[in-house]
Amino acid sequence: MNSLILRTATKILVSLMLLFSIFIMLRGHNEPGGGFVGGLIASTAFGLYAVAYGPQAVRNAIYFDPRKIAMFGLGLGILAGIIGILAKGVFLTGTWTHLGGIAIGTPVLFDLGVYFVVVGAVMTLILAMEEEE
Amino acid sequence: MNNLLVMPIVIPFSAAVLGMMFNKYKMARRGISLAGSLALLVVSTLIMLTVQRQGIFALQMGLWKAPFGITFVADHLTAIMVMLTSIIGLIGVVYSFADIDEARESFGYYSLLQVLVGGVCGAFLAGDLFNLYVWFELILISSFSLLILGGEKAQIDGAIKYIAINLVATLMFLCGIVLLYGITGTLNMADLHLKVKDVANTGLLTGIGVLFIMAFGIKSAVFPLYFWLPASYHTPPVIVSAIFSGLLTKVGIYAFMRVFTLIFTQDVAYTHNMLLIIAGFTMVSGVLGAAAHNEIRKILLFHIISQIGYLLMGVALFSPLAMVGSVYFLGHIIIVKTNLLLIGGIIKRNAATLELKLVGGYYKSAPILAIMFFVSAFSLAGFPPLSGFWAKFVLIKSSLIQGSFGIAATALAVGLMTAYSMTKIWGEAFWKPNPQEDDCSKQALSNQERYLMYGPVIGLTIMTVVMGIWAQPFLEMSNYAAQELFNPANYVKAVLGVMP
Amino acid sequence: METVLAILCGILMAASVYLMLSRNLVKFLFGLMLNTSAANLLVFNSGGLTRGNPPFIAADGTPAYANMANSVPQALILTAIVISFALLACALVMAYRAYQDLGTVDTDCMRIAEPVAEHEGPPCRKGKVIA
Numbered sequence: 001m002n003s004l005i006l007r008t009a010t011k012i013l014v015s016l017m018l019l020f021s022i023f024i025m026l027r028g029h030n031e032p033g034g035g036f037v038g039g040l041i042a043s044t045a046f047g048l049y050a051v052a053y054g055p056q057a058v059r060n061a062i063y064f065d066p067r068k069i070a071m072f073g074l075g076l077g078i079l080a081g082i083i084g085i086l087a088k089g090v091f092l093t094g095t096w097t098h099l100g101g102i103a104i105g106t107p108v109l110f111d112l113g114v115y116f117v118v119v120g121a122v123m124t125l126i127l128a129m130e131e132e133e
Numbered sequence: 134m135n136n137l138l139v140m141p142i143v144i145p146f147s148a149a150v151l152g153m154m155f156n157k158y159k160m161a162r163r164g165i166s167l168a169g170s171l172a173l174l175v176v177s178t179l180i181m182l183t184v185q186r187q188g189i190f191a192l193q194m195g196l197w198k199a200p201f202g203i204t205f206v207a208d209h210l211t212a213i214m215v216m217l218t219s220i221i222g223l224i225g226v227v228y229s230f231a232d233i234d235e236a237r238e239s240f241g242y243y244s245l246l247q248v249l250v251g252g253v254c255g256a257f258l259a260g261d262l263f264n265l266y267v268w269f270e271l272i273l274i275s276s277f278s279l280l281i282l283g284g285e286k287a288q289i290d291g292a293i294k295y296i297a298i299n300l301v302a303t304l305m306f307l308c309g310i311v312l313l314y315g316i317t318g319t320l321n322m323a324d325l326h327l328k329v330k331d332v333a334n335t336g337l338l339t340g341i342g343v344l345f346i347m348a349f350g351i352k353s354a355v356f357p358l359y360f361w362l363p364a365s366y367h368t369p370p371v372i373v374s375a376i377f378s379g380l381l382t383k384v385g386i387y388a389f390m391r392v393f394t395l396i397f398t399q400d401v402a403y404t405h406n407m408l409l410i411i412a413g414f415t416m417v418s419g420v421l422g423a424a425a426h427n428e429i430r431k432i433l434l435f436h437i438i439s440q441i442g443y444l445l446m447g448v449a450l451f452s453p454l455a456m457v458g459s460v461y462f463l464g465h466i467i468i469v470k471t472n473l474l475l476i477g478g479i480i481k482r483n484a485a486t487l488e489l490k491l492v493g494g495y496y497k498s499a500p501i502l503a504i505m506f507f508v509s510a511f512s513l514a515g516f517p518p519l520s521g522f523w524a525k526f527v528l529i530k531s532s533l534i535q536g537s538f539g540i541a542a543t544a545l546a547v548g549l550m551t552a553y554s555m556t557k558i559w560g561e562a563f564w565k566p567n568p569q570e571d572d573c574s575k576q577a578l579s580n581q582e583r584y585l586m587y588g589p590v591i592g593l594t595i596m597t598v599v600m601g602i603w604a605q606p607f608l609e610m611s612n613y614a615a616q617e618l619f620n621p622a623n624y625v626k627a628v629l630g631v632m633p
Numbered sequence: 634m635e636t637v638l639a640i641l642c643g644i645l646m647a648a649s650v651y652l653m654l655s656r657n658l659v660k661f662l663f664g665l666m667l668n669t670s671a672a673n674l675l676v677f678n679s680g681g682l683t684r685g686n687p688p689f690i691a692a693d694g695t696p697a698y699a700n701m702a703n704s705v706p707q708a709l710i711l712t713a714i715v716i717s718f719a720l721l722a723c724a725l726v727m728a729y730r731a732y733q734d735l736g737t738v739d740t741d742c743m744r745i746a747e748p749v750a751e752h753e754g755p756p757c758r759k760g761k762v763i764a
Contacts, residue, residue, distance in 0.1 A: 036715055067241055071153035078146055081139070084195065091139040092195040092203075121719065125726050263709055270716045274723060281727065289731050290746040293658065296724055297740075300665055301653070303720075307672045307713060311706070315679030320705075368746050 003052075010052040017045035025115050035111035039118025046119075047126045055130040058123070066127060070120025076113030080106040135192040137183065138205040138258060140176040141215050144169055145222070145251030149244040156241060163230060166243035170223040173250065177219040181212040189617065189627040191260060199629045200324040204260030206628055209614035210460060214257040214387055217467045220596075221379040222250040224471070224589040225372060231578075231585035232372040232478055237282050245282065246376070249275040253380045257387060260628055261321040262310045265388065269306065269352070273299050276381055280369050291365030298361040302351035309344035313396075316341075323628035326395045326621050335399045342397035342404045346411075349392070353385025355445060356414035359438045363422065366437075367430045371478030374430060378437050379471040383463060386444045390459065393448055394618040401451055408449035413543045416442030420550040429477045429487040429562060432554055433470070436513065439547055440466045446540055447528055454534065456615035458527030461608055465512070465520040465600060472509045472593035476502060479586050480562060482578065484569065489558065494567030501587065503563045505594045510555035512597045515548045520600035523608065638678045645671035658728050658738040665724065669717040673710050680706030 021041035028034025050058045062069070083106050084093035096105035148169025155161035183190065189208040193199055207215075225246060233242050252275055256268035273296070281292040314320055316337060317328040332338055347358070354362040362382070366374050389408075397404055419439025423432045444466070447459020477487060479502060484492045496503045512519035515526075525548060532541040578586065600607050617624060625631075645667055652664030680703040688704035689697045732738050735745065 065156075068153055068156070071150045071244065074146060075150035075154075078143055078150070081143065085136050088196065089136075090194065090196050091136055091143075091192065094195065122722065125722050129726055129729060263712070267712065267716065270720065274720060277723065284730070284734075286734050287746045289727070289734050290743045292727060293731055293740065293743065294746075296720075296727065297661060297665075300720055300724065301668070304665075304668050304672050304717075308675055311672075311676045311679040311709065314705070314709075364747055 006052045010048055014045045014049050017041055017048070021045065021115075025111060028111060029108065035114030036118055039115040040122065042115070042119050043122035043126065046123055050126060050130050055127050058127065058130075062123065066120045066123035068120070070117050070124065073113040073116025073118075073120060076116065077110050080110040080113065083109070135190060137176065137180055138190070138192040138207055139194070141173060141180070141219070141254035141258065142251045144172045144176060145247040145254065148172075149247035149251070152247065153241055153244045156239065156244070159238070162238070162243050163226075166226050166247060167223075169247055170219065170226045170250075173219040173254075174223055177212070177216045180207050181216055183207070184209055184212040185613075189623050191627045200319050200321040203264055204321060204323075204628055205258040206260040206323075206624065207258060208617045208624060208627075209610060210387070210390065210618060211257045213460065213464060213610060213614060214383075215254050217464055218250060218253050218257065218380060221376060221467060221471055222246070224475075224593065225250075225376045225379075227585055228372050228375070228475055228478070228589045231582040232370055232482065234283075234370075237370070240282060242279070242282060245275050245278050249279060249376070249380070253384055256384050260323065262313070262325070262392075263320045266303065266306055266310055269303055269384070272381065272384060273303060276377060279373050280365060280377075282373075283369070285368070288368045291368035294361050295365035298351055298358075302348045305344055305351075306348035309341050309348060312341050312344070313338075321628065322391065322395050323621070323625040326625055327629075329396055329399065332399075338397065339400045339403055342393075342400075343407070345392055345397065346404065346407065349385045349388045350411065351385075353382045353389065353441055353445075354415075354438050355411050355441060356418055357411075359415070359419070359441075362438060363431065363434050366434050367428070371430065371474060371481055374434070375471045375474035375478065378434070378474055379467045382437060382441055383444075383467060386441065386448070386459075386463065389445065389448050390456070390618060394451075394456075395621055395624070398451075405449050405451045408445055409537065409540055412442045412445035412449050413540050414442075415439065415445060416543055416547040420547045420554070423554045424550060424557075427489045429480065429489065429492075429558055430474065431487075432558060433473050433477060436551065436554065437470060439551065440470065440513075442547070443525065443528060443544060446532070446544065450528075450531055450535055450537060450540075452531055452535060453612075453615045453619045454531035455528060456618055457608065457611045458524060458531055460611035460614045461520075461527060461604075462524035464607065464611075465524045465597065468593050468596050468600070469509050469512050469521065472590060472597065473506070473513065475586070475590050475593070476506050476509065479578075479590070482582075482586070489561035491568060492562045493565040494563075496563040498567070502590075505590050506563065507559065508594050509597060510559060512601065514552035514555050516552075518601045520597045520604070520607075523601060523604045527608070634682050635678055638674060638682070642671050642675050642678060645674065656740045658731065658740055661740070662721070662724055662728055666721060669713075669721065673713055673717070676706050676710045676713055 021038040024033040024041060025035050025038030028038065046058050046062065049061065081092045083095055085091050087093070087095040094105055094107055096103050148165055152162045152165045155165065184207055189206065192205045194203040194205070226243065229242065229246070249272060252268050252271035256265055256272060259265040259268055277292060277296050280295055281288055310320065313325065316332055317325055319325055319328055329338060351358045366377055393404065416439045419435050419442060423435035423439065426432050426435060443462055444459055447455045447462065480492055480495065481487050486492060508519065512521040515521040525544065529541050529544050532544070649664045649667035649671060652660050652667060655661055683700050683702045686698040686701050688702045691697050728738065731743070735743055737743065
């Protein structure tokens with residue numbers, strides 16, 4: 001779509017939305033939010049970018065093939081489960097460590113995985129639609 | 134030790150992830166997929182051995198106690214099904230090396246296949262209903278992607294019918310699950326087995342049971358709900374049809390077996406009689422559909438439906454002996470049906486068509502293929518001493534013992550009709566001289582492709598012969614599975630840790 | 634309150650079935666969306682409705698609030714929403730592809746996978762049967 005207003009606004013909005021998506025994902029740990037919602041916000045941002053600048057620009061921006069991003073997220077989820085086996089003996093058991101006062105554990109890793117799966121899957125669909133035309 | 138139970142999911146998913154990461158390199162994606170399938174076969178063998186040695190065992194994920202967390206359980210039935218899944222997965226991967234074109238492959242065919250295999254294993258291992266629902270959805274989405282991969286017009290057309298009706302099925306399943314949760318307050322199948330006994334309003338339970346019959350019925354393609362299967366399964370490459378026929382509808386039958394022995398047993402006269410009638414109609418309509426078609430794959434696809442009728446018959450008769458027959462039949466049909474479709478794939482590769490009018494002469498030009506088809510087709514029709522004979526023998530025997538003469542007669546007649554359809558394919562594709570003798574579009578297989586395509590076919594044929602001639606251990610295993618299904622106390626104990 | 638929601642579920646279900654009976658693929662998908670909403674509402678309703686009390690229990694296992702919310706349906710509904718989102722997104726993209734490739738959204742006119750002879754084709758509103 002060739003609209004100056006959209007293009008200018010998109011530049012600001014996309015960066016804000018991406019930042020917000022990461023915020024939502026991290027916030028999801030103890031409050032409403034999480035990987036799924038964060039991933040959806042991020043893919044909305046990229047979707048907006050695709051509308052304004054075309055699908056090729058999005059492909060350049062995310063650099064990796066969206067299908068690979070989705071599979072990478074799945075890999076993170078499996079990794080979170082396997083860490084549970086190694087640390088506590090049972091798959092998917094929450095395992096925590098403290099890095100400089102911040103508790104980081106496998107649920108965070110799992111949520112990150114969900115984030116990537118959602119971004120990858122939704123981007124695959126959006127780009128498939130945009131590139132069909 | 135119990136972490137063994139998540140491996141049938143972790144391994145295929147890891148193979149899918151790695152395969153996609155190295156998707157650029159042909160050898161890498163193939164090698165990873167093959168390695169994943171081999172590892173899955175090893176793990177499923179280990180699960181089988183563990184079940185045989187120490188009985189039913191369960192894994193509580195994340196150390197959440199049983200009715201609250203996600204539970205994975207393996208009993209004999211699950212172990213058999215995971216084993217069969219891993220065999221079909223391995224054979225599918227090997228055959229795909231020769232059958233899948235470069236465009237599909239580089240789009241991530243092997244990753245999707247591995248996700249499908251992992252999803253099917255998950256459905257077999259799931260210990261609670263909601264988890265089962267999630268695996269159903271995963272199977273649906275990955276099979277849908279496989280179905281549409283390649284984007285031919287016929288594929289899109291078939292995929293629409295496939296996903297539309299299957300989405301409705303999963304929604305029905307979801308509604309059934311939550312209604313069940315509403316009256317019992319639990320989703321764990323072992324816990325449900327205990328809780329449904331306290332429910333005063335059994336009519337409500339039966340109603341929910343019918344909702345489950347509808348949902349699983351669509352999934353496993355039974356009589357009035359099967360029309361999506363012949364509309365969609367013949368559109369993708371033959372190997373995809375073969376894998377689907379081996380795995381997908383059987384998940385529905387597995388769900389029937391599990392749920393209608395563990396949970397919905399309060400009004401057997403109603404629910405199981407309904408299943409019995411459905412089973413009879415499924416057999417007949419499937420075999421009639423096969424008789425009406427003149428394309429090898431379509432004939433075989435309609436036979437999937439008629440065989441689903443036999444499987445359901447064992448569930449519906451609701452006796453240990455019938456269940457033995459059903460479990461054995463499940464193993465038999467997964468192997469034989471996949472094999473027949475793979476043989477069809479070789480013919481399609483060679484003649485570029487599966488229309489019976491246009492193919493012929495394979496008895497002369499490919500005698501090994503002809504023998505393989507002959508054995509599998511006779512096994513499907515139920516001739517002794519092949520596996521199909523024992524499967525049908527046990528089922529019909531149990532129906533006669535229980536006095537269900539109608540279904541026994543139906544099963545025998547349908548067996549005869551199956552033989553008719555198989556003879557039709559035999560006469561047209563193998564015995565008749567090739568009508569395209571002078572057609573130079575006919576392509577010969579390269580040596581490598583010949584090994585990749587014939588290997589799986591020969592392997593599966595040997596399996597059906599072994600299952601027939603040396604049936605005792607397989608029937609015994611089915612017997613254990615049936616005993617466990619009809620005495621759920623051990624299952625409940627393995628999951629909840631207490632005797633009911 | 635549960636009764637009112639149950640009736641609402643029923644109405645949504647009925648409306649969705651009506652929409653799904655249409656042979657227009659787009660209407661069918663709208664019906665499916667409505668059906669997922671109805672199913673999700675059913676999940677929510679089946680756990681029982683409570684107002685404003687979070688699903689926490691004290692360390693000794695006693696509920697922290699009287700009439701505590703049931704957390705399981707909330708987890709289930711979240712999962713169900715996510716799954717139905719994914720499947721509907723897939724189905725919508727596919728409907729779009731189907732419209733582009735097959736040139737129609739009338740499911741009766743999609744006869745490529747199961748071709749019929751010209752004279753016995755179904756009545757097609759768009760004029761002719763494809764393929």
